[in-house]
Amino acid sequence: MDATGGDMTGWVIGRRQALAGAAAALAAPGIGQAQGEPIRIGEINSYTAQPAFLLPYRNGWTLAAEQVNAAGGINGRRIETIHRDDAGKPEDAVRLAGELANAEKVALLSGGFLSNVGLAIADYANQNRKLYVASEPLTDALVWSRGNRYTFRLRASTYMQSAMLVEEAAKLPARRWATVAPNYEYGQSAVRWFKELLTRAKPDVTFVAEQFPALGRIDAGATVQALAAANPEAIFNVTFGADLTNFVRQGLTRGLFERRRVVSLLTGEPEYLDPLQDEAPENWIVTGYPWEQINTPEHTAFRDAYRRRWNDYPRLGSVVGYDTVIAIAAMLRKSPSLDTEAMVDAMQGLQFGSVFGPVEFRGIDHQSTMGAYVGRTVLRNGKGTMADWRYADGKNYLPPDDVVRALRPQT
Amino acid sequence: MENLVLQALSGLASASSLFLVASGLTVIFGVTRIVNFAHGSFYMLGAYLAWTFVTTLPRGHLGFWGGVLAAALLTGMIGVLVEVLILRRIYRAPELFQLLATFGVVLVVQDLALLTWGAQDLLGPRAPGLRGGTEILGLRFPDYELFLIAVGPVVLGLLLLLFHRTRWGTLVRAATQDREMVGALGVNQRWLFTSVFFLGACLAGLGGALQLPRESVNLHMDLAIITEAFVVVVVGGLGSLAGAALAALLIGELHAFGILVLPKITLVLVFLVMALVLVVRPHGLLGRAPGPPVGGANTAEPVIRPAPPALRWLGFVALAAAVALPPFFGDYALSVLTEIAIFVLFAASLHLIMGPGGMASFGHAAYFGLGAYGAALAAKWLAAPMEVGLLLAPFAVGVFGLLFGWFCVRLSGVYAAMLTLAFAQIAWSIAFQWVEVTGGDNGILGVWPDAWASSKLVFYYLTLALCLAATLLLRRIVHAPFGYALRAQRDSALRSEAIGIDAFRTRWLAFALAAVMAGIAGGLFAYAKGSVFPTFMGIPRSVDALIMVLLGGVQTLSGPIIGALAYTGLQEQLVRLTDYWRLVLGLSIIALVLFFPQGLAGAARSAWEARRGDA
DSSP states (O other), X not given: OOTTOGGGTTXXXXXXXXXXXXXXXXXXXXXXXXXXXXXXXXXXXXXTTOHHHHHHHHXXXXXXHHHHHHTTTBTTBOEEEEEEEOTTOHHHHHHHHHIIIIISXXXXXXXXXXXXXXXXXXXXXXXXXXXXXXXXXXXXXGTTTTOOTTEEEOSOOHHHHHHHHHHHHTTSOOOXXXXXXXXXXXXXXXXXXXXXXXXXXXXXXXXXXXXXXXTTOOOHHHHHHHHHHTOOSEEEEOOOHHHHHHHHHHHHHTTTTTTOEEEXXXXXXXXXXGGGGGGOOSSOEEEEOOTTTOOOHHHHHHHHHHHHHHSSOOOHHHHHHHHHHHHHHHHHHHSSSSOHHHHHHHHTTOEEEETTEEEEBOTTTOBBOOOEEXXXXXXXXXXXXXXXXXXXXXXXGSOOHHHHHHHSOOO | OHXXXXXXXXXXXXXXXXXXXXXXXXXXXXXXXXXXXXXXXXXXXXXXXXXXXXXXXXXXXXXHHHHHHHHHHHHHHHHHHHHHHTGGGGTTSOTTHHHHHHHHHHHHHHHHHHHHHOSSOBOOOOOTTOSSEEXXXXXXXXXXXXXXXXXXXXHXXXXXXXXXXXXXXXXXXXXXXXXXXXXXXXXXXXXXXXXXXXXXXXXXXXXXXXXXXXXXXXXXXXXXXXXXXHHHHHHHOTTOHHHHHHHHHHHHHHHHHHHHHOGGGGGTHHXXXXXXXXXXXXXXXXXXXXXXXXXXXXXXXXXXXXXXXXXXXXXXXXXXXXXXXXXXXXXXXXXXXXXXXXXHXXXXXXXXXXXXXXXXXXXTHHHHHHHHHHHHHHHHHSOOOHHHHHHHHHHHHHHHHHHHHHHHTTSOHHHXXXXXXXXXXXXXXXXXXXXXXXXXXXXXXXXXXXXXXXXXXXXXXXXXXXXXXXHHHHHHHHHSHHHHHHHHHHHOHHHHHHTTOOHHHHHHHHHHHXXXXXXXXXXXXXXXXXXXXXXXXXXXXXHHHHHHXXXXXXXXXXXXXXXXXXXXXXXXXXXXXXXXXXXXHHHHHHHHHHHOTTHHHHHHHHHHHHHHTOO
């Protein structure tokens, strides 16, 4: 696929497919292909640095864009995406943001996977008065301590996901906790929130050990041994990707998880659970995405459309990419013009139907209320998946408004 | 107590894995003197190939161990391919130039691995017969780790036997000591180099393949291992197998116990160790100081002459274009030009120590990044206006340049380069870890130019003026008495000392000066981007600078300028054109290396001189 996304031009989705798709609610039957100048969206992501998450993300994005266009586009105008690869470097993301805004004349910016890339684009957006709809970066700073008028974020933040897990962790009898997290902002914040919220919920817990392996470079054997030496009753894990795989393997062989509960961020996402195959840990309390079991009408339609288009099952990244486009399309329908200020106003309090259900971009901090699924991991047919899960709606896992106002610079 | 014993065993297992990779690297370096960046790629390929073999072959001992061996051998063959197709053609190129080619190979392999095996991490099966654990002092320890602990010493023993008991091994050791002499005695060097490359790549592949039951196979394996392997090789002493083993042991154990005391130390530990070892022992633990360079004047680099009139004219035309055309460009073109101007200065500053100075640096981004942080911290904590920040940054960097430089310039060759890398990584980890002051990896935001310079055009002219002045000053310095002294000590330290040049002081000041210039570039970069992140002083940024200088040509003054233009321009265009820009960029670099082994500017000069007949 070329980077300009130009290959979408020839793709016309059948009417039946469009109706079956999640965009069906938005599609007016009988409207053919969109007419007029396309609306350009600039999308920046770390495609070469984080392909495992971002290829499904891109597929989800493309699917949604095709559905929007097949359903008549935005008031008759097609949407067109220009994708750029920042290779994981925030300084390159800033240059590309400039390129998209100035040379490609995009109406708005989107994307971002790594937190620092997201913050760099957000700061560019603030300085240059351009709308930025962040899809993936999890850092709380994006909407709180460094939040700004032009930046909105879709995915449930580090705080929200930690709060969801604390709710479950507080129900456990465990008092002695250990933590393991990658040594960068995401890992540090997750551990900080988890400690703070859990101590508030259960004042008698103690944290007996913490490990901060470098991201992507965990020395799993030594880390597992160091955690075991502290003999905790439960473990809070924030590692993901290759670190998680190595941690789980060493932990299983060394018996770290026996008679211990593990509470783990993101581990239920297919991106991170599937590579573990039949060695996926059992009975961990996780946030994630049990894609094969969610049978709400919105999700079923999305899953079917995704499988038809890509001949593959959706990952969480697919949902994030898909919903970002759906949110942008909803905003474009609501906004009277492509003027940035008008679009920012339209984003404030924007409500749209996501794959997970209704979501709102809060006016107070520009965070969406998209939630996550919380459950425990089990092995089924030699694969890890989630059981006893529930959808934790993001709006229930945000601090009270006065706290948010204190966290976010008020202008 | 039991826990400490198990921690030590875990450290041994890691040390063993590390040694396998490092041994291959050190053998290759010892004989061919190639700084092989692609060694990490061989390691990754070994792991991926092993995954493919082990999952397709029938399960059981034969399938698993056969698959691992087959992967190692196939990786060795890939190493031979790289050597025969690329490296063999450029052995006569200047030192470190082969590094450029291996960097191209790294880029190509990254995209090919993504295309072949997909983006998702792959988990291989566990080793048959070694799935479980053994009780040691009442605690469970994985059998496979015990096996790994044994593999390291066995491989070391086999290698020592190979090197000391076979004719081939004797030749390899002889070549490690004196390559020219071995050649003069009639040994076929080509064959020797190729076979050494096979062995080295094989060992890397074996190291990767043996990780299969331990770790997932993923696309980040190459870069994760390569710096660590280099550290082990350098700490042990280049070319020394026993040294590599000792260093791997040291680092493996320090890691295992370090995280008990300071859980966050993993980021920087290996580099702290390397810095300490190199300061105390400039040639590593078991390395030997190379003898004095043979023949003194014979090794002198070509004399740098004033630019010929045609080149001056070309320079004037380019300058006139850089001044006159931008008002007609859009904002994006201006920001790219700003970036190019900054990188020209960055590359020129590195060139001062690499070309005329004769020292390599793998950590030049430290000074670029420190300049950026200097400017950003001044803006954030002192609320300083842009002018003050831009002025303050180079001074702050100069202090660090003097400090780090004092240690680095006492060393030579790859050792010096690796010490610069160690300091760069220490600086990087401070920026990364000291969240209260530097904002950690989330960086410092809102470092935008003052109102008068906020227009892209004004900022471009500001950058152009500063970078041009600094670059021309660097040129001037090379032709000044200081520059002559610098070049003299590069060509013969002994002779220059004899005529009263203080070689150490000359190198030291040049190093600090280069740091200051990189600091100017970094300060401008901070304001051009509006934010500062630890990536500004990360290894990739240092490598970028190195690539620009090498691509342009080390022994010409225009080299870094051409190199910065070519590399930045190429990358900027490719990222916009294709998703597989790494593949195309890697292939372009390899092609440039093969066709212009003197660098772009060097090739232009040769062509010019050949036409005028005064070569």
